[in-house]
Amino acid sequence: MERVIFTDLDGTLLDFQDYSYSTVHPVLPKLEALGIPVVFCSSKTRVEQEFYRQALNNQNPFITENGSAIFIPNGYFSFIIDQSANSEYPVDQQENYSVIRLGETYSYVRSKIQTAREQVSIDLWGYGDLSLKEIKEITGLDSGFAQRASSRDYSETLLKGNKIGQPFKDFKALLAESGLSCVSGGKFHTVMGAKSDKGKAVKLLTALYQREFGTVETIGLGDSANDIPLLAVVDRGYLVQKPGGKWSETTEPNITKIDKVGPEGWIDVAKSIISV
Ligand SMILES: [Mg+2]
Incomplete structure (x- = not known):
């Protein structure tokens, strides 16, 4: 079965303080080799995420600005992503991507x-x-x-x-x-369209993966309040700790709390996925 990882960046894949990716860097090629795409789902902007996609050689779709839009590289799926693929949200073509906009401008x-x-x-x-x-x-x-x-x-x-x-x-x-x-995304508050969140974007992108591969198992990782909708819609949601060893508060019952901070917790989940 196809597996897909949806991950937050700041404080989850990247270090909370210095945004470093050195902890997770060694494990990413292993996931890639197993055909498990790692999809960024962050409050970061398109150009910020493109920086990390390039640094980590990630060519998968990505979700920007807290679920506001999904960027899908052209040719990634075998079908064309246009307005007919999704009638609920505007779809347009920007450079090498099809972009599904869930949020406001x-x-x-x-x-x-x-x-x-x-x-x-x-x-x-x-x-x-x-x-x-x-x-x-x-x-x-x-x-x-x-x-x-x-x-x-x-x-x-x-x-x-x-x-x-x-x-x-x-x-x-x-x-x-x-x-x-x-x-709140941890350090700062973000203002955006109320109808969009990480969970809605992940659900929509999951439907495209299902259309391509049939049954798909989804795995989600996050650290903050804005990740809870993401963790709630995936098959297996993991909450890593914030610096100091505390978890963001959640009443969502099906989220597994990982006993390590940020990228250290990310590595543990990735290793458990690789070994299955
Ligand atoms: Mg975060």
């Missing part, structure tokens, strides 16, 4: 954030409000990483501002009225 998200923060009088700053220098200072990213993170298509991340108390609650309520959600 960046300009829509930005305009609703602007309106909501003016109404609530709250100071919050996202990528679109900050200079590259400020982004580097806040995120600790170097220029290349900061630039890639700023190249946004569907969502905005709130990098600076007060995210506790009533004003932030009011801000979130206004966004909700505009069909937007504001979820």
